[in-house]
Amino acid sequence: MALTSLSRDAVPAWAKIDLQLHQPYRTWFGFGRLRCDWCGERWGRHGCHFRGSAARHFIATATVPQREAALLSGDINPEDLRLHRRYRPTGAHRRRPSPWPAPALGVQAAR
Numbered sequence: 001m002a003l004t005s006l007s008r009d010a011v012p013a014w015a016k017i018d019l020q021l022h023q024p025y026r027t028w029f030g031f032g033r034l035r036c037d038w039c040g041e042r043w044g045r046h047g048c049h050f051r052g053s054a055a056r057h058f059i060a061t062a063t064v065p066q067r068e069a070a071l072l073s074g075d076i077n078p079e080d081l082r083l084h085r086r087y088r089p090t091g092a093h094r095r096r097p098s099p100w101p102a103p104a105l106g107v108q109a110a111r
């Protein structure tokens with residue numbers, strides 16, 4: 001498998017596993033819609049929900065040679081490469097800072 005051949009690797013294992021598990025298949029003897037073979041979700045441009053988020057994480061964390069290997073083996077398609085280009089200029093849905101003070105200081109003081 002191309003994705004696991006490199007020893008140093010920032011891609012989370014779950015992302016690689018999800019990319020392998022969630023594969024499309026056609027219903028109705030090859031005439032119907034594409035569906036996910038693993039979770040049964042409808043297959044969109046980036047696959048099902050799990051495959052889409054796995055592809056996004058893979059693209060965010062993989063090195064360039066890893067990305068090329070995944071493209072060649074078909075684990076990632078050129079459409080997936082655009083996933084990471086999504087950003088929100090307005091800052092909508094950005095995580096807010098926690099209202100609580102950081103616990104790190106208290107933990108160190110207690111030791």
Ligand SMILES: [Zn+2]
Nearest residue numbers: 022036039048
């Ligand atoms: Zn799936």
